[in-house]
Amino acid sequence: MIVFRYLSREVMITLSAVSAVLLVIIMSGRFIKYLAQAASGALDPSVLFLIMGFRLPGFLQLILPLGLFLGILLAYGRLYLESEMTVLSATGMSQQRLLAITMAPAAVVALVVAWLSLSLAPQGVAQVAQIINQQDAMTEFDTLVPGRFQTLRDGTRVTYTESLSENRVDLGGVFISEKRLSQDKSKDRGISVLVAEKGRQEIRPDGNRYLILENGFRYDGNPGSADYRAIAYDTYGVLLPKPEVSEDISDREAIPTRDLWGSTDPRPRAELQWRLSLPLLVFIVTLMAVPLSRVNPRQGRFLKLLPAILLYMAYLTILIAARSAMEKGKLPASLGLWWVHLLFLAIGLGLMYWEPLRRRQAARRAQGVSHA
Numbered sequence: 001m002i003v004f005r006y007l008s009r010e011v012m013i014t015l016s017a018v019s020a021v022l023l024v025i026i027m028s029g030r031f032i033k034y035l036a037q038a039a040s041g042a043l044d045p046s047v048l049f050l051i052m053g054f055r056l057p058g059f060l061q062l063i064l065p066l067g068l069f070l071g072i073l074l075a076y077g078r079l080y081l082e083s084e085m086t087v088l089s090a091t092g093m094s095q096q097r098l099l100a101i102t103m104a105p106a107a108v109v110a111l112v113v114a115w116l117s118l119s120l121a122p123q124g125v126a127q128v129a130q131i132i133n134q135q136d137a138m139t140e141f142d143t144l145v146p147g148r149f150q151t152l153r154d155g156t157r158v159t160y161t162e163s164l165s166e167n168r169v170d171l172g173g174v175f176i177s178e179k180r181l182s183q184d185k186s187k188d189r190g191i192s193v194l195v196a197e198k199g200r201q202e203i204r205p206d207g208n209r210y211l212i213l214e215n216g217f218r219y220d221g222n223p224g225s226a227d228y229r230a231i232a233y234d235t236y237g238v239l240l241p242k243p244e245v246s247e248d249i250s251d252r253e254a255i256p257t258r259d260l261w262g263s264t265d266p267r268p269r270a271e272l273q274w275r276l277s278l279p280l281l282v283f284i285v286t287l288m289a290v291p292l293s294r295v296n297p298r299q300g301r302f303l304k305l306l307p308a309i310l311l312y313m314a315y316l317t318i319l320i321a322a323r324s325a326m327e328k329g330k331l332p333a334s335l336g337l338w339w340v341h342l343l344f345l346a347i348g349l350g351l352m353y354w355e356p357l358r359r360r361q362a363a364r365r366a367q368g369v370s371h372a
Contacts, residue, residue, distance in 0.1 A: 003088065007098075008105045010075040011068075015109070018074070019060075019067030026059050027052060047131055054127040057120035061113055061278055068109050069285040069312055072102060073305055076293035085294075095352060099290045106286040114279040118257045121275075126254035144168070161199075171199040174213060176238065180220070190222040194238065201240070211238040266333065270326040273337045277319060280341055285312060287348035315344050 031052060037043040076098075079085045085093075144150055146164045151157070162173030174196045180189040196216030203209050213236040221228025252260075252271045260272040292308045319340050325331045 003093070004101050004104070007075075007101050010079070011071050011102065011105050014075040015064075015067045015071035015105070018070045019063050022063045022067060023059060026063065027056075030055065030059075051128055051131055054124040054131075057116045057124045061116040061121050064109055064113050064116075065278065065282050065285055066312065068106060068282060069289050069308070072286065072289035073293045073308055076290070077295050077305075080293065080295045095291065095294075099287065099352065102286055102290055103283070106282055110279040110282040113282055117275045117278045122254055122256055129254050169201045171211075173197070174199045174211075174216070176211075190220060193219040194236065196236070202237075209240040211240055212236070213238065266329050267327045269333050270323050270336070273326070273333075274319075274323050277337050277341065281315070281319070284341060284344050284348055285315070288312075288344070288351055291348075291351040291354075311347075315340070318343075 031048070034043060034048050034051060038045045038048055076085065079088075088098075144159065144161060144164060146161055148160070150159045156179040158175075158177045160175040161171040164171055174194070176194040178192050180192055194213060194216060196213035198215070199211050199213045201209060202212050214234065216233060216236065218231045218233065218236065219228060220231075252267050255268065255271065257272065257275060260268045260275075263269055263272070288311065289308070292304050292311075295303055319337060322331060322337050322340050326333065326336055
């Protein structure tokens with residue numbers, strides 16, 4: 001029991017540290033993407049942390065298996081390096097018993113991953129999709145920041161205002177620059193610039209929102225050319241475009257797991273098998289990590305780390321490729337993703353029993369030579 005608690009504690013501490021580092025790296029990259037969208041006016045800055053919170057279960061369901069895999073490699077690698085595993089082996093600790101002990105924290109991680117994959121992650125994706133839809137319904141007024149140039153429509157439209165009322169209806173000192181493209185958007189027809197002393201938002205019965213500008217000018221022409229047109233106006237109406245928010249979220253990722261059962265469509269069936277694969281992945285990578293963590297103290301603890309990571313990445317890559325093939329109907333649902341797990345289960349068993357088998361064969365040969 002003491003050995004069990006000691007080994008489990010070492011694995012869980014290393015798992016927590018590795019997972020925390022991976023989570024910070026992944027969330028930082030995604031947060032920068034959202035921050036860039038907020039800076040361009042495509043997202044309301046107030047929803048950034050809300051989106052990151054809802055995306056957290058989706059990140060963790062992929063981070064925790066990798067964290068456990070690396071945690072076992074690093075924790076047990078240190079024990080081999082400091083000869084603690086040699087002492088445990090001398091007291092009867094076999095690879096099979098070590099694997100059985102490691103499966104206990106792996107089962108805890110698998111339960112957490114199953115909870116994330118089957119319940120929390122789909123709910124989080126649904127909430128993010130709802131927020132994104134709300135952002136899509138917003139106009140420049142909802143994301144406009146006074147004193148800042150805001151880019152929309154892939155950079156073809158720039159809006160600026162000196163002041164904005166608290167109810168986000170009235171503007172002062174308005175500047176709008178927009179590229180005039182042909183209908184097929186293949187030819188640049190110049191730039192239109194609107195300036196006005198003030199403006200206001202107006203919602204028409206059809207639901208479209210317009211910016212009504214007052215006391216200003218419109219300039220049409222090409223930069224660097226003297227051929228341009230200037231129009232003075234008292235009132236001018238501009239249709240407000242909706243910000244373009246890009247988020248790689250598929251509808252099936254937001255479907256509750258209970259609604260995926262019994263579906264005959266390849267895409268929901270692939271999604272269901274993917275969600276079930278993540279907890280199963282935990283046990284198989286544990287089976288591979290235990291023998292891979294065995295290192296010679298002379299070689300160092302990081303000798304097998306790179307090959308082990310490559311093996312894990314191959315597992316995950318093939319699993320994702322099989323999921324994509326299943327969605328496209330290229331793989332039958334009966335075969336699905338299970339063949340990938342069976343393949344790496346066989347690899348894990350090979351890693352587990354190859355070294356003991358090789359040692360027994362070497363001992364038999366040595367014994368035969370001694371008898372001869």
